[in-house]
Amino acid sequence: xxxxxxxxxxNVRVTLGGDIYVQDASTLREQLLPYAEEGKSNFVFDFSKVxxxxxxxxxxxxxxYKRAAQNNGGVRIQxxxxxxxxxxxLTRLHHVFSVDPS
Amino acid sequence: xxxxxxxxxxxxxxxxxxxxxxxxxxxxSTPAGFFSVEDTGMREVPVLSSPVPAEQGRLHLHxxxxxxxxxxxxxxxxxxxxxxxxxGDSVQLIQDFLSFVxxxxxxxxxxxxxxxxxDTLPYPVFTFTVNMAVCTWNLKMEGYIEDTAxxxxxxxxxxxxxxxxxxxxxxxxxxxxxxxxxxFRGNLQSRSIFYTFDWDITPLYDEEGDxxxxxxxxxxxxxxxxxxxxxxxxGMLQKSMMPPPLRDARIRLDPVYQPAGHVxxxxxxxxxxxxxxxxxxxxxxxMGHGLPTAIQTAAVRLLFEQAGRxxxxxxxxxxxxxxxxxxxxxxxxxAAAIMMEFDLxxxxxSYTSAGVNHFLHGTTEGTASIETxxxxxxxxxxxxxxxxxxxxxxxxxxxxxxxxxxxLIHVDKLAAITNYxxxxxxxxxxxxxxxxxxxxxxxxxxxxAGDVQEASE
Numbered sequence: 317x318x319x320x321x322x323x324x325x326x327n328v329r330v331t332l333g334g335d336i337y338v339q340d341a342s343t344l345r346e347q348l349l350p351y352a353e354e355g356k357s358n359f360v361f362d363f364s365k366v367x368x369x370x371x372x373x374x375x376x377x378x379x380x381y382k383r384a385a386q387n388n389g390g391v392r393i394q395x396x397x398x399x400x401x402x403x404x405x406l407t408r409l410h411h412v413f414s415v416d417p418s
Numbered sequence: 419x420x421x422x423x424x425x426x427x428x429x430x431x432x433x434x435x436x437x438x439x440x441x442x443x444x445x446x447s448t449p450a451g452f453f454s455v456e457d458t459g460m461r462e463v464p465v466l467s468s469p470v471p472a473e474q475g476r477l478h479l480h481x482x483x484x485x486x487x488x489x490x491x492x493x494x495x496x497x498x499x500x501x502x503x504x505x506g507d508s509v510q511l512i513q514d515f516l517s518f519v520x521x522x523x524x525x526x527x528x529x530x531x532x533x534x535x536x537d538t539l540p541y542p543v544f545t546f547t548v549n550m551a552v553c554t555w556n557l558k559m560e561g562y563i564e565d566t567a568x569x570x571x572x573x574x575x576x577x578x579x580x581x582x583x584x585x586x587x588x589x590x591x592x593x594x595x596x597x598x599x600x601x602f603r604g605n606l607q608s609r610s611i612f613y614t615f616d617w618d619i620t621p622l623y624d625e626e627g628d629x630x631x632x633x634x635x636x637x638x639x640x641x642x643x644x645x646x647x648x649x650x651x652x653g654m655l656q657k658s659m660m661p662p663p664l665r666d667a668r669i670r671l672d673p674v675y676q677p678a679g680h681v682x683x684x685x686x687x688x689x690x691x692x693x694x695x696x697x698x699x700x701x702x703x704x705m706g707h708g709l710p711t712a713i714q715t716a717a718v719r720l721l722f723e724q725a726g727r728x729x730x731x732x733x734x735x736x737x738x739x740x741x742x743x744x745x746x747x748x749x750x751x752x753a754a755a756i757m758m759e760f761d762l763x764x765x766x767x768s769y770t771s772a773g774v775n776h777f778l779h780g781t782t783e784g785t786a787s788i789e790t791x792x793x794x795x796x797x798x799x800x801x802x803x804x805x806x807x808x809x810x811x812x813x814x815x816x817x818x819x820x821x822x823x824x825x826l827i828h829v830d831k832l833a834a835i836t837n838y839x840x841x842x843x844x845x846x847x848x849x850x851x852x853x854x855x856x857x858x859x860x861x862x863x864x865x866x867a868g869d870v871q872e873a874s875e
Contacts, residue, residue: 339709339856370855371754371773371794371821375705378797379750406775408793409802 333365341372357389579604684858732770743796824857
């Protein structure tokens with residue numbers, strides 16, 4: 317699920333992979349929220365290897381976004397596969413996150 | 419036959435503690451010094467490298483874990499230290515630990531006896547012979563049989579655990595002898611309170627390698643069972659609140675409700691509005707699982723029940739629900755939902771979605787997924803929603819779904835299904851056989867005017 321996490325100053329780059337279901341969401345939350353809570357503000361997620369994300373996974377991204385936004389930052393989604401990009405569009409989260417097409 | 423010693427039993431008890439505890443701190447002490455528990459053949463546990471000086475008789479470590487200390491004879495457990503911050507060095511820690519060893523009258527250090535160590539355990543521990551006669555026990559064990567007619571000094575296991583038969587206990591001993599350990603459930607009663615214990619039993623061997631006794635180490639499961647029972651009841655209450663299938667001259671409504679666990683984060687509802695002209699239906703999927711989510715689901719459901727009585731446009735009602743949800747749901751909770759109204763006179767269907775991004779529409783051509791892009795409720799304060807409308811023909815049907823079902827649908831397979839009952843059956847099959855997520859659906863069939871169907875379950 318989480319393939320790598322790299323941090324540099326206020327930036328965190330996360331590479332995710334596979335299907336992200338509700339069962340994975342708590343692990344994601346546990347591993348990523350601490351970065352946001354310690355003040356990291358710019359989160360970049362490489363979604364090129366993600367094949368699916370459900371609402372619980374989206375919830376984790378929004379939780380990170382809300383904390384990042386408090387620090388004047390945000391969440392950027394890079395290279396989502398078409399079916400995953402569609403999920404962001406359908407849920408209107410493409411208006412919240414910066415979604416860079418693959 | 420030898421009498422089981424507390425040393426043996428204690429080794430077993432500590433071994434079991436080590437096996438099940440998320441232990442990160444342990445020490446093994448010998449006259450030669452400290453070494454890792456790994457060397458004893460037990461589970462590998464890292465040796466403390468940065469212990470702290472004792473402060474007013476208390477140790478402070480940086481995680482909330484019990485502290486274990488092992489000497490050359492047996493193992494000592496200090497469970498009650500206030501574990502906070504880790505500083506200092508291992509030499510200091512050794513001194514700290516040693517400072518807890520009782521002193522004799524002359525001020526010299528005296529080794530703690532096995533019995534004293536057993537009595538420090540917060541778990542009941544006892545030993546018994548191969549004939550199931552209880553031999554030794556610790557203080558905690560005595561506490562659980564206080565105020566009863568049972569005397570441990572003259573007691574066999576079948577008399578101690580009234581919920582167990584001699585045969586079942588024998589079977590547990592055989593399993594322990596064969597596998598090295600086994601577990602049985604044995605209830606104790608103290609001051610009219612029943613306690614449910616899982617007893618881990620392990621064989622004790624004599625010098626020739628024969629089993630001469632067993633040790634039993636009790637884990638109190640009463641609280642866990644009580645909690646499980648409460649969640650079960652909560653799940654039954656949830657289910658009892660779900661509306662049954664609805665049969666009307668113009669409409670059929672059929673639900674699928676399949677929680678992934680005991681309780682669900684999904685819910686649905688429908689009713690005929692007071693004017694008798696419109697059917698109102700909704701489906702909600704609150705993010706998450708378990709009791710906390712189920713409680714949030716009940717709160718959001720109330721909002722949707724109230725919204726059905728409004729005559730405002732659906733998107734305004736959804737915006738109102740979002741505003742309330744945003745204020746009241748805990749941080750990071752949100753929900754997907756969809757609501758619709760069907761006008762029985764005009765056959766107009768209006769719907770507004772909030773994160774439920776599809777529903778199904780069935781016609782004589784087949785059943786297709788209709789996209790309903792929309793934001794979740796409770797996630798952003800100023801989310802906006804839209805109301806869409808279209809007209810249904812008699813015999814057509816719509817199906818509101820939570821993603822626990824929708825994500826399992828094979829669109830190609832669905833496209834070939836035209837019959838309402840077949841779609842309902844397909845959805846129910848998916849819900850029942852794939853329990854990864856809460857799975858809920860509310861299906862509605864429009865009947866031709868005058869074509870009244872028999873009510874059926």
